[in-house]
Structures are given as structure tokens and as C-alpha cells.
Amino acid sequence: MLAGKKILLGITGGIAAYKTPLLIRELIKAGAEVQVVMSRAAQQFVTPLTLATLSRREVITEMFPDASANASHRWTQHIDLALWADVMFIAPATAHTIAKITHGFADDMLTTLVLALRCPLALAPTMDVDMFLNRTTQMNIDALKGTGCFVIDPDEGELASGLAGPGRLPETDKLLAFIDDILEKVHQDLTGKHVLVTAGPTQEPIDPVRYIGNRSSGKMGFAVAAAASLRGAQATLISGPVALKTPRNVHRIDVRTAREMQAATLARFEKADVVIMTAAVADYAVVNPAHEKIKREQQSGNELTLTLTKNPDILKSLGEKKTHQILVGFALETHNGVAYAQEKLQRKNLDVIVLNNPNEEGAGFNTDTNIVSILTPDGKVEQLPRKSKFDVANMILDRVKMKLTWSV
Structure with a gap:
């Protein structure tokens, strides 16, 4: 199902962002087109240059491009990308980003894209165990599920803090299967009805x-x-x-x-x-x-x-x-x-x-x-x-x- 599909990959500021180059490489190998959108915090964990090289596309990091840098994208590109994508997958999705999406905030390119989407939205919540189990985070995740958002549960194990529990980004093969399953579920067979x-x-x-x-x-x-x-x-x-x-x-x-x-x-x-x-x-x-x-x-x-x-x-x-x-x-x-x-x-x-x-x-x-x-x-x-x-x-x-x- 991934061959020929257009994937918007949102990356937010969690330590698990270091795993995303492998995810991008495997998506490309499977025949997908990948457009990466990063939050500012994500750039502290992995560089846009690395992801642009692997995805073969300019990585989008700002809502308003710097005119002096000759950025190729327009500030309205969130609309174009929202219409282009077959699915948007945010991995890792931090507690902060999940909260913003739940409550409709659109203060950067990534969250603005979410509001403009017509395709499925999927999240991989990734954070420390206490943040993940916090009642507010769980309420936000449940609320997003209720709107039709797809959520893959985090893996359990040792976390960056040294604690153990749920919060790890699942392995790449599991993420690929998750995206593939979404694309299989939401084929556009009711268009026009x-x-x-x-x-x-x-x-x-x-x-x-x-x-x-x-x-x-x-x-x-x-x-x-x-x-x-x-x-x-x-x-x-x-x-x-x-x-x-x-x-x-x-x-x-x-x-x-x-x-x-x-x-x-x-x-x-x-x-x-x-x-x-x-x-x-x-x-x-x-x-x-x-x-x-x-x-x-x-x-x-x-x-x-x-x-x-x-x-x-x-x-x-x-x-x-x-x-x-x-x-x-x-x-x-x-x-x-x-x-x-x-x-x-x-x-x-x-x-x-x-x-x-x-x-x-x-x-x-x-x-x-x-x-x-x-x-x-x-x-x-x-x-x-x-x-x-x-x-x-x-x-x-x-x-x-x-x-x-x-x-x-």
C-alpha cells in the first residue's frame, strides 16, 4: 500500500526524533513520497539537512520562509500540502504537540497543517512514562481518537530518563505496518456520497x-x-x-x-x-x-x-x-x-x-x-x-x- 503514497511526516521535539532518518529511508524504499515538516524543537535532535538528504525534498521548518534565504515554499504551502498528502504521520508526537492539536492551536507550520488536513492524521506519542500516563495527556489522546485520529501505542522499555515504562517510539517495521494499515482502512470508496x-x-x-x-x-x-x-x-x-x-x-x-x-x-x-x-x-x-x-x-x-x-x-x-x-x-x-x-x-x-x-x-x-x-x-x-x-x-x-x- 505504501508504493506511490504521499506521506507528510511531522517530527516534533523528542529524543526519539533521532530514529526518524531510518523511518524516512524505509518509507522511500517502499515507494512512498515523503515530505518532512519539523517543529523548532525537533531540530535540536536531528538536522533538517539529514532529513532532506534522505527524503530528497526540502524540509519545511517555518510557517513564514526567510526571504533572504530564498526559501522555495510559500506561506500558503500548508494548504497545498494538506491537499497533496494521503496521510500525515507525526512521529515522535510530544505531549506538548498532542495538547496543541487537541485544542486546535496553529502556531507553527506543523500544527497549521493539521487543521487544514483532509487526509487521515496519525500520531506516535513518545515521551517519558509519567508524562504519557498523566491524566491530561491521556484525555488529549482519547479526544483525538474520538475525532478519527489514528494513534499507535508507544513501546515499553528503558527511556532516556533512565525510567522504564511506556513511552518509546515503536521500531520502524511496526511504524511502517501502522501506516500501511491506515492507508488500507481509509481508501476513498465513498467519494461523492x-x-x-x-x-x-x-x-x-x-x-x-x-x-x-x-x-x-x-x-x-x-x-x-x-x-x-x-x-x-x-x-x-x-x-x-x-x-x-x-x-x-x-x-x-x-x-x-x-x-x-x-x-x-x-x-x-x-x-x-x-x-x-x-x-x-x-x-x-x-x-x-x-x-x-x-x-x-x-x-x-x-x-x-x-x-x-x-x-x-x-x-x-x-x-x-x-x-x-x-x-x-x-x-x-x-x-x-x-x-x-x-x-x-x-x-x-x-x-x-x-x-x-x-x-x-x-x-x-x-x-x-x-x-x-x-x-x-x-x-x-x-x-x-x-x-x-x-x-x-x-x-x-x-x-x-x-x-x-x-x-x-
């Missing part, structure tokens, strides 16, 4: 403070939107209230209630090619939510009675309206899962339904992994092993792509 995804919970107000909701984190839907975008689709994400960052190159619409989600989905349904409904929409809403906070002291007795009404069945209404769209639903079941999912698949006129059980370890709410079965109208039930939600998203999109091909 509009993928509409719903995610997260809905909240039905009881009063201005309280609501009826559920435990959905939105992670599965966000992973689907991120994967669709990386595969070339125009991805639109309609999300209930969640604490997740928007995946790169994904258009996000925030809603709160089931009726808001219904309106946003119906408004975009006709132009969609694929609709994947991962959202956990509340089944019921309060008939007359209170305009002021309900005070406990003002209630007689020990009970509070709420009158509920059924929310619209968004998925069923889409199944009735669909013409050309591939419609994918989700079924969260704790027992008799396959039977319930098959019935839902038929009743709601779906093309695919994805079944999972929140009681299984590694599946369900607020996890980074999932265990699902994929069911289709022909009666097939495909049970998948435990995978990251991003990998599950790609497996779902693989099945969707097959149906798109058949429908042409």
Missing part, C-alpha cells in the same frame, strides 16, 4: 433543570461519521447532547429533543445516499414540561406524576419515505436480541440493522469498543468480534458500500 449520521441521546425536558434521557455517549455515531469522512464521503452528523469533539471534516448539527432530531434528519434525508441512525432517541416526552423548576417542597405526598406521550418513531418514518437511500438502524437489546432486531429490521424497512447488548463487557455505553452483530433482510446474521468503535464503524460502512454498489 452523502452520509447522514445521528448520534447520542435525546433529552426530553421535565422542567428547566431535569429531563428524561439515557446513557448514550454518542461515541459510536461519532466514529461512524469520522470513518465516513475519511473514506471520502460528505458526512453530516446530527447529535444529541454529548461531550465529544466534532470529527474532522464533518458537518455537525446539535439538537436536544427527539422532535428536534426528527426535524433535522427529515430536512437532510432526501439528499442523503446513506443514513445511519445510531442515536438513542427517547421513546417518550413529557406532555407539559414545567416552565419553572419543580420544587420538592411544593409537591403533596411522596410521588410526582408525569404524563408522557410517545415520541415520533424517526427510523420508521424514514423507512417509509426512503427511495434511493441505504438506511441503517441500531438495536440495543438485553435479551432475545437477534429476534427483536430481525423484527425491527422488517417492520421499519431497513437495509441493515446493527445489534449490540450493553451488558456485554466491552460493548454499550461510553466504551471505546463495541461487540455487534450485523443483520440484513435476507436473514444473514454476521457476528463481529470485539473491536474499537472506529473499526466497527468501518465494518458497517464496508457492508453499506456493497449495497451501494449493488444498487447502481
Whole structure:
């Protein structure tokens, strides 16, 4: 997969930068084109001249070239390179750079490039063990994973500080396999398609403070939107209230209630090619939510009675309206899962339904992994092993792509 591929290699200021000349040499030997972008700190560990010689390209070190040095690149080159690359890989990625990328800083060429990217972004976190295990660093890495960024775990062993633990840059062969695997996963097979995804919970107000909701984190839907975008689709994400960052190159619409989600989905349904409904929409809403906070002291007795009404069945209404769209639903079941999912698949006129059980370890709410079965109208039930939600998203999109091909 590396032959003919265009690799943007970002190098930041960690001791592991001394290993990057070998990585560049092996990428070139595999047939890739490599453009190196270095932070200022990285130049303290390895020289641009060495990397330019190995990559056969001028190494980019500054956002604004020194006019007196006759630099060949323009200050807008970050846009050109972002469009040129098949993947950007930052190795080593220091804690400082990871934090900047997580929070959208663009104060040098490397971080500015990240914001302009349309291709996959990958990181190799490399730092001392305590810095890597620090809660803030782990939160930043998790946040980046949630936006569709690929992260290779550091190797464990003796570090430059003399301490031992995770933090070492993996060996070159492992890094090459990692890049190759990314390129294999994110082939642009959904270019020209509009993928509409719903995610997260809905909240039905009881009063201005309280609501009826559920435990959905939105992670599965966000992973689907991120994967669709990386595969070339125009991805639109309609999300209930969640604490997740928007995946790169994904258009996000925030809603709160089931009726808001219904309106946003119906408004975009006709132009969609694929609709994947991962959202956990509340089944019921309060008939007359209170305009002021309900005070406990003002209630007689020990009970509070709420009158509920059924929310619209968004998925069923889409199944009735669909013409050309591939419609994918989700079924969260704790027992008799396959039977319930098959019935839902038929009743709601779906093309695919994805079944999972929140009681299984590694599946369900607020996890980074999932265990699902994929069911289709022909009666097939495909049970998948435990995978990251991003990998599950790609497996779902693989099945969707097959149906798109058949429908042409």
C-alpha cells in the first residue's frame, strides 16, 4: 500500500526524533513520497539537512520562509500540502504537540497543517512514562481518537530518563505496518456520497433543570461519521447532547429533543445516499414540561406524576419515505436480541440493522469498543468480534458500500 503514497511526516521535539532518518529511508524504499515538516524543537535532535538528504525534498521548518534565504515554499504551502498528502504521520508526537492539536492551536507550520488536513492524521506519542500516563495527556489522546485520529501505542522499555515504562517510539517495521494499515482502512470508496449520521441521546425536558434521557455517549455515531469522512464521503452528523469533539471534516448539527432530531434528519434525508441512525432517541416526552423548576417542597405526598406521550418513531418514518437511500438502524437489546432486531429490521424497512447488548463487557455505553452483530433482510446474521468503535464503524460502512454498489 505504501508504493506511490504521499506521506507528510511531522517530527516534533523528542529524543526519539533521532530514529526518524531510518523511518524516512524505509518509507522511500517502499515507494512512498515523503515530505518532512519539523517543529523548532525537533531540530535540536536531528538536522533538517539529514532529513532532506534522505527524503530528497526540502524540509519545511517555518510557517513564514526567510526571504533572504530564498526559501522555495510559500506561506500558503500548508494548504497545498494538506491537499497533496494521503496521510500525515507525526512521529515522535510530544505531549506538548498532542495538547496543541487537541485544542486546535496553529502556531507553527506543523500544527497549521493539521487543521487544514483532509487526509487521515496519525500520531506516535513518545515521551517519558509519567508524562504519557498523566491524566491530561491521556484525555488529549482519547479526544483525538474520538475525532478519527489514528494513534499507535508507544513501546515499553528503558527511556532516556533512565525510567522504564511506556513511552518509546515503536521500531520502524511496526511504524511502517501502522501506516500501511491506515492507508488500507481509509481508501476513498465513498467519494461523492452523502452520509447522514445521528448520534447520542435525546433529552426530553421535565422542567428547566431535569429531563428524561439515557446513557448514550454518542461515541459510536461519532466514529461512524469520522470513518465516513475519511473514506471520502460528505458526512453530516446530527447529535444529541454529548461531550465529544466534532470529527474532522464533518458537518455537525446539535439538537436536544427527539422532535428536534426528527426535524433535522427529515430536512437532510432526501439528499442523503446513506443514513445511519445510531442515536438513542427517547421513546417518550413529557406532555407539559414545567416552565419553572419543580420544587420538592411544593409537591403533596411522596410521588410526582408525569404524563408522557410517545415520541415520533424517526427510523420508521424514514423507512417509509426512503427511495434511493441505504438506511441503517441500531438495536440495543438485553435479551432475545437477534429476534427483536430481525423484527425491527422488517417492520421499519431497513437495509441493515446493527445489534449490540450493553451488558456485554466491552460493548454499550461510553466504551471505546463495541461487540455487534450485523443483520440484513435476507436473514444473514454476521457476528463481529470485539473491536474499537472506529473499526466497527468501518465494518458497517464496508457492508453499506456493497449495497451501494449493488444498487447502481
